[in-house]
Amino acid sequence: MALEFHQVDAFSDRPFAGNPAMVYRLECWLDDSLMQRIAAEHNLAETAFLVKEGAAWHIRWFTPAAEVPLCGHATLASAFVLFNCYGESGDAIDFTCKSGALRVTRDGERLVLDFPANSPKPSAHRQEVERILGTPVLELWETSELLAVLPSEAAVRACQPDLPALARLPGLGVIVSAPGERHDFVSRYFAPGIGIDEDPVTGSTHCALTPYWAERLGKRELSAFQCSARGGELHCTLDGERVKIAGQAVLVASGRLQIAGV
CATH class of the missing domain: 3.10.310.10 (Diaminopimelate Epimerase; Chain A, domain 1)
Known part of the structure; x- marks a missing residue:
């Protein structure tokens, strides 16, 4: 099995700054244990997995050690990949996740995350x-x-x-x-x-x-x-009750992960 990935530096306008995230656009979900092992293999702060469900993209995020309920930089990276690598049309992408509905919109060179506010x-x-x-x-x-x-x-x-x-x-x-x-x-x-x-x-x-x-x-x-x-x-x-978080992103790598015997 071969899976296409894209690595993006989020919240940066240049490579090797900001926060790197790995993004996988999938046709269907992999086993949770396999997604966790893939995230551990990349060893980045976050690896995002996306599956289209209706009009929105269901997104999940894994650190090298655990799945997390919300991640900003990997969502921004995922929207960047959908817009720039897969030709997603329009100026907004809707996501669904464990934390509810999220949206990312284009604003010139920036992408804007629409996340729930979480007052401490x-x-x-x-x-x-x-x-x-x-x-x-x-x-x-x-x-x-x-x-x-x-x-x-x-x-x-x-x-x-x-x-x-x-x-x-x-x-x-x-x-x-x-x-x-x-x-x-x-x-x-x-x-x-x-x-x-x-x-x-x-x-x-x-x-x-x-x-x-x-x-x-x-x-x-x-x-x-x-x-x-x-x-x-x-x-x-x-x-x-929402927070808008805007930043830029840059693609730094694309490739295929080859998985055998899993």
Whole structure:
């Protein structure tokens, strides 16, 4: 069996920056265990699998270690592949997933994700998280991830968490964030419990970051930068109960995965 794949750097306008994602457009679903093994073989933060179901594309995302309920950069990468590699018509692509309906639209050179807002709530784990991060935490919030607000962008960039201890915390991972020097806010995301020590650029975490910073800064439109080693820029808008997350993408590789004896 041969399966066609495309690798895209999302939230970047150039190769080897942003967050790489692998995309497979399938005719029908593979066994869950096989999709997990394929994701582990690629060893990227996310591998997306797509199957057309009615008018929408059903999308699923796998890290090297687990399936996750929502992923921004791999959804942006999937829309880029459908538009640019498979000639999807129109200016919008609808997806369905475990987290509900998603849409990606074209806006000039950018693609815009339409995701559900996920406003965080106060968390009681601040002292434990502060110890694991090794830096003062001003506030701690939680959704499916923990969100630690740090004093400055410099503190976010310098953060060196105890990853084995962080993996034992509740939730999918820990976001660290602070006001930005050139952007409204910056962030990093650590998720060793699902096989990602640090994710380069994470669209889904901005479902929580956007409502938090929108309320704190008193503005709906926000510029964001995820200051990982690769780095990535996101343009976020709070639109009621939805978050619009815009960014660019670039194709870096295409090929076929050859599978025998499975």
